[in-house]
Amino acid sequence: MSATVPVVERVLSANDAVAAEVRARLDEKGIFCINLMASPGAGKTSLIERTVEALKGEIAIGMINGDTSAAAFDAERSQRAGAASVHVNTGGKCHLEAAMVRDALSLLPLDGIRLLLIENVGNLVCPMSWKLGAHVNVLIGSTPEGDDKPYKYPKMYAGVDVVVLNKIDLLPYVEFDCGRFLRGVEALNPGLRTFRLSCRTGEGLEEWFAWLREKARPAR
Numbered sequence: 001m002s003a004t005v006p007v008v009e010r011v012l013s014a015n016d017a018v019a020a021e022v023r024a025r026l027d028e029k030g031i032f033c034i035n036l037m038a039s040p041g042a043g044k045t046s047l048i049e050r051t052v053e054a055l056k057g058e059i060a061i062g063m064i065n066g067d068t069s070a071a072a073f074d075a076e077r078s079q080r081a082g083a084a085s086v087h088v089n090t091g092g093k094c095h096l097e098a099a100m101v102r103d104a105l106s107l108l109p110l111d112g113i114r115l116l117l118i119e120n121v122g123n124l125v126c127p128m129s130w131k132l133g134a135h136v137n138v139l140i141g142s143t144p145e146g147d148d149k150p151y152k153y154p155k156m157y158a159g160v161d162v163v164v165l166n167k168i169d170l171l172p173y174v175e176f177d178c179g180r181f182l183r184g185v186e187a188l189n190p191g192l193r194t195f196r197l198s199c200r201t202g203e204g205l206e207e208w209f210a211w212l213r214e215k216a217r218p219a220r
Helices: 007-029 045-055 073-083 098-105 176-187 205-215
Strands: 032-038 062-069 085-088 117-119 136-142 162-167 193-196
Touching: 007 032, 007 098, 007 193, 032 045, 032 193, 045 062, 045 073, 045 117, 045 162, 062 073, 062 098, 073 085, 085 098, 136 205, 176 193, 193 205
Parallel strands: 032 117, 032 136, 062 085, 062 117, 136 162, 162 193
Antiparallel strands: none
C-alpha cells in the first residue's frame, strides 16, 4: 500500500527549499531581511516610507512589494522615499512565495543594501504559511481593525517574531483595548517584541528605528 503525500505539503516543502536559498543569499551579502505582513490598510507602506526616510542616510534599504495586481503604487512610494524597490505581481495569489522573492533579488543592487523590507500581500489568512527566507516575521496590526484580531486569526499571529501596533493616535476615537490585544498576541508568542507607534504623528517610531539600527548595521 503506497502512501499519498498531500499536494500542499509538497508545494510548501519546495517553497521552503527555495526560502533556504534566499536566506543563504541574504546572509552572503550581509543583508538583514524583514517580512512585513498585515491586513489591507494597517500601514505597511506607511511604515516602510517612514523607515526609509529616517534611515536612508545611515543604512541602504531595499524593498520588495508583493501585490495581486500589476499596479506598483506601493513600490513607487518607497522608491520616492529613497529605497531601491521592486514590485512583484503575484498573479492573484494572496501571498508572496520564496521563488518570487528569489527572482526579485536579481533586480536589486544587493551589494549596496544592508536592510531588505518585504511588503507581503495584505491579508490575515495565508502569508504566514509561506516562508520567504526573511530573518524576522513582523505582523502589523492597527487600532481601527479592533483588538480581537489575534483571537480571530491565530494562525497569522502565531509564530511571528515582532508585532507592531500602528495608528495609536486613534486610540481616543476607536474602541480598542491594548491590554486585550497584547494578551492575545503574547499568548501565542510568549516574550515577543512589540512596538506601539503612529506613522502619522511619529509617536513610537524612534524605538522601531533604533531596533532596526541594531539589526541592520552598515557595512564596514
